[in-house]
Amino acid sequence: MNNITIIGGGNLGKSIISGLANSDLFEAKEITVVDKSKYNLKEVEENLGVHTSQEAVPAIKGAKWVILCVQPRQLAIVLEEIKEVLTADQILISTVTGTSIEEINAVVPTNKVVRVMPNTGASKQLSMTCIAANEDALVELAAVEKMFDTIGKTLVIEERMMQAATVLGASGTAFFLRFLRAMIQGGIQMGFHPEEAQIIAVQTGIGAATLVAENGTHPEREIDKVTTPRGCTIEGLNEMEHQGLSSSVIKGIMASFEKINTIK
Numbered sequence: 001m002n003n004i005t006i007i008g009g010g011n012l013g014k015s016i017i018s019g020l021a022n023s024d025l026f027e028a029k030e031i032t033v034v035d036k037s038k039y040n041l042k043e044v045e046e047n048l049g050v051h052t053s054q055e056a057v058p059a060i061k062g063a064k065w066v067i068l069c070v071q072p073r074q075l076a077i078v079l080e081e082i083k084e085v086l087t088a089d090q091i092l093i094s095t096v097t098g099t100s101i102e103e104i105n106a107v108v109p110t111n112k113v114v115r116v117m118p119n120t121g122a123s124k125q126l127s128m129t130c131i132a133a134n135e136d137a138l139v140e141l142a143a144v145e146k147m148f149d150t151i152g153k154t155l156v157i158e159e160r161m162m163q164a165a166t167v168l169g170a171s172g173t174a175f176f177l178r179f180l181r182a183m184i185q186g187g188i189q190m191g192f193h194p195e196e197a198q199i200i201a202v203q204t205g206i207g208a209a210t211l212v213a214e215n216g217t218h219p220e221r222e223i224d225k226v227t228t229p230r231g232c233t234i235e236g237l238n239e240m241e242h243q244g245l246s247s248s249v250i251k252g253i254m255a256s257f258e259k260i261n262t263i264k
């Protein structure tokens with residue numbers, strides 16, 4: 001049995017479904033998506049050939065894995081809905097921000113629970129997924145890692161670091177994209193058409209991140225390689241720092257971290 005049911009086919013759910021359906025690990029017919037929205041279901045059914053259902057209870061029958069991909073405020077309703085039909089051998093994988101394994105186990109005590117924090121890069125098989133399990137579910141970690149390896153990179157962390165992982169890895173997508181937007185705006189101001197500026201900025205971003213990822217270097221080492229003394233790069237970099245670039249990013253991350261600790 002390798003069936004997987006994903007409850008919640010929204011932004012993240014769709015990304016995970018698309019990544020998993022396009023991987024070698026699952027066939028589309030082994031994946032069932034549950035969502036309240038017919039529109040979301042039609043989209044994944046037509047594009048990916050997965051099964052869909054508007055009802056969670058029948059959809060989890062026979063599933064080995066149940067991925068919870070709903071908003072934090074919707075989780076309690078979903079758990080109440082499925083708790084009577086869940087069997088003890090079904091493994092819950094929760095993407096839900098701010099709800100601990102202990103809190104989930106308080107409702108479904110017999111099920112193993114693994115928490116994951118992927119990001120929307122999952123739809124391009126480029127997610128960063130942090131994974132945490134408690135003692136009870138440690139045995140499932142390798143399988144969950146393998147599953148999420150199909151949609152990008154994984155890192156096993158302690159559960160207490162899950163909030164920080166959400167800020168850095170999930171909200172981080174938005175942080176990078178806002179920087180990318182600023183790069184594009186700068187390009188337009190210098191005279192590029194928006195489409196041209198976007199092509200240049202996006203590819204430069206991919207190249208820069210790949211240098212660090214594949215060379216294993218610190219970003220500053222790669223920065224040094226393009227920074228000629230008294231040249232235009234250092235002029236731009238220093239002006240950005242005078243305007244508070246690093247400081248504002250770190251402060252933004254910490255504001256996000258403070259906020260996430262208040263979300264329930």
Ligand SMILES: NC(=O)c1ccc[n+]([C@@H]2O[C@H](COP(=O)([O-])OP(=O)(O)OC[C@H]3O[C@@H](n4cnc5c(N)ncnc54)[C@H](OP(=O)(O)O)[C@@H]3O)[C@@H](O)[C@H]2O)c1
Pocket residue numbers: 007008009010011012013034035036037040056069070071072074077078095096097117118119120170
């Ligand atoms: N977006 C990210 O990058 C990201 C990254 C990591 C983790 N997360 C976490 O992942 C979870 C999902 O986020 P999201 O951005 O994908 O949210 P979302 O777009 O709101 O998707 C949630 C989906 O679940 C559906 N739903 C609600 N109650 C349901 C129920 N009882 N049965 C079946 N489906 C139900 C919702 O339908 P309605 O709209 O009709 O309510 C919605 O389509 C959140 O807990 C979030 O914290 C998100």
